[in-house]
Amino acid sequence: MNLKNYVISENKSVVRDDPVVLALLRKELNKAQYKLYAAQRAYVASNFLRLVDKAAHLARALGDEELAAALQANANDEIGMGADGKIHYELNHRQWKTTYLRAIDIDADIDGFPLLPGTRAHVDAFLEIEAGGTVFSMAGAVLSLENIIPLEYRAAVSSRDHLFPEIFCVDAGDSPAARANKQSARRYLDDHIVHDANSHFPMLLHALVKYEDDPAAVAEIRQGIDLVNSYRKRFYQGLAVALRFDEAEMDYFTYGECCEVEGAL
Ligand SMILES: [Fe+2]
Numbered sequence: 001m002n003l004k005n006y007v008i009s010e011n012k013s014v015v016r017d018d019p020v021v022l023a024l025l026r027k028e029l030n031k032a033q034y035k036l037y038a039a040q041r042a043y044v045a046s047n048f049l050r051l052v053d054k055a056a057h058l059a060r061a062l063g064d065e066e067l068a069a070a071l072q073a074n075a076n077d078e079i080g081m082g083a084d085g086k087i088h089y090e091l092n093h094r095q096w097k098t099t100y101l102r103a104i105d106i107d108a109d110i111d112g113f114p115l116l117p118g119t120r121a122h123v124d125a126f127l128e129i130e131a132g133g134t135v136f137s138m139a140g141a142v143l144s145l146e147n148i149i150p151l152e153y154r155a156a157v158s159s160r161d162h163l164f165p166e167i168f169c170v171d172a173g174d175s176p177a178a179r180a181n182k183q184s185a186r187r188y189l190d191d192h193i194v195h196d197a198n199s200h201f202p203m204l205l206h207a208l209v210k211y212e213d214d215p216a217a218v219a220e221i222r223q224g225i226d227l228v229n230s231y232r233k234r235f236y237q238g239l240a241v242a243l244r245f246d247e248a249e250m251d252y253f254t255y256g257e258c259c260e261v262e263g264a265l
Contacts (some may be wrong), residue, residue: 001212001218001222002212003143003205003208003209003212003218003221004205004209006222006225007143007144007147007205007225008147010144010225010226010229011144011147011148011151011228011229012151013229014148014229014232014233014236015148015151015152015155018233018236019236019240020037020236020239020240020243021151021152021155021236022155023159023243024037024155024156024158024159025154025155025158025159026158027158027159027162027163028159029159029163029243030163031163031164033243034104034159034160034163034164035104035105035106036239036242036243037156037239037243038100038101038104038106038156039101039106039113040115040116040119040235040238040239040242041152041156041235042097042101042106043113043115043119043122043123044119044122044123044126044231044232044235045122045123045126045145046123046126047123047126047127047130048078048126048145049075049078049079049094050130051126051129051130051138051141051142052071052074052075052078052138052142053071053075054130054138055071055135055138055139055142056068056071056072056075058134058135058138059071059135059139061135062135064135064207066206066207067135067139067204067207067208069207070200070203070204070206070207071139071142071204073199073200073203074142074146074200074204077091077093077195077200078092078093078094079092079093080092080093080095093188093192096184096187096188096191097188099184099185099187099188100185100186100187100188100189103164103167103168103181103185104164104167116235116238116239116241116242117238118234118235118236118237118238118239119235119238119239121231121234121235121238122231122232122234122235125227125231126141126231129141129224129227133224134220136208136211136217136220136221136224137220137221137223137224137227138224139204139207139208139221139224140208140220140221140222140223140224140225140227141224141225141227141228142204142224143201143204143205143208143221143224143225144224144225144227144228144229145196145228146196146197146200146201146204147196147197147201148228148229148232149192149193149196150192150193150194150196150197153189153190153192153193154193156189157189157190157193160189167182167185168182168185168186169182170182170183208221
């Protein structure tokens with residue numbers, strides 16, 4: 001199996017067909033809908049750092065230093081570890097996420113934040129793989145995430161900047177303080193589009209392609225890739241209901257039409 005082709009085509013099939021992702025890309029949501037999306041989306045893989053950390057640990061135990069290094073690089077990035085080996089608060093991804101959500105008046109840190117059933121199912125599936133997955137299933141899931149996240153966030157940025165330009169879009173007349181606030185509010189989505197696509201995904205893919213001729217390893221990697229895609233679908237389906245997209249609207253966002261208009265995905 002060609003791992004690169006498989007993960008890319010499977011991830012694309014999730015986002016290309018999904019009415020919520022397409023609505024984000026096409027700026028079809030209103031502010032309240034975007035906020036519901038953003039709050040739920042913030043939770044889907046809330047144990048991501050632990051999952052990557054554990055996968056790196058298992059890769060080290062397996063003796064695959066390349067795989068361990070690829071996973072560790074992602075984990076280090078998450079916690080804000082700079083090239084100097086020190087942790088920088090301003091580089092911590094959780095901090096970026098909080099800043100992004102607070103900029104649109106969402107406090108996702110409050111206990112008991114109401115999760116939609118599809119969001120809850122996604123959270124639970126990731127807790128399960130963290131608890132009982134293998135190094136390859138975890139690495140497959142991380143690989144899948146690193147590829148699908150830029151596709152998802154490109155769509156989110158389209159609506160974010162359309163709906164909240166005064167919060168996220170730097171204007172020539174902005175004071176230095178206003179500009180800095182906007183840049184830090186943008187960072188969570190913007191940075192993941194660039195770093196996951198250009199750095200983490202190719203690095204992890206390179207570490208995994210050497211297992212392409214190992215059927216047992218491939219089956220587990222694929223299990224991780226598929227887990228992300230199936231639970232992402234459930235997540236977005238749950239959101240579609242909550243956003244009250246009716247059948248007519250769902251039909252409106254057809255695959256062919258989207259691809260013609262939006263080549264990005
Ligand atoms: Fe991150």
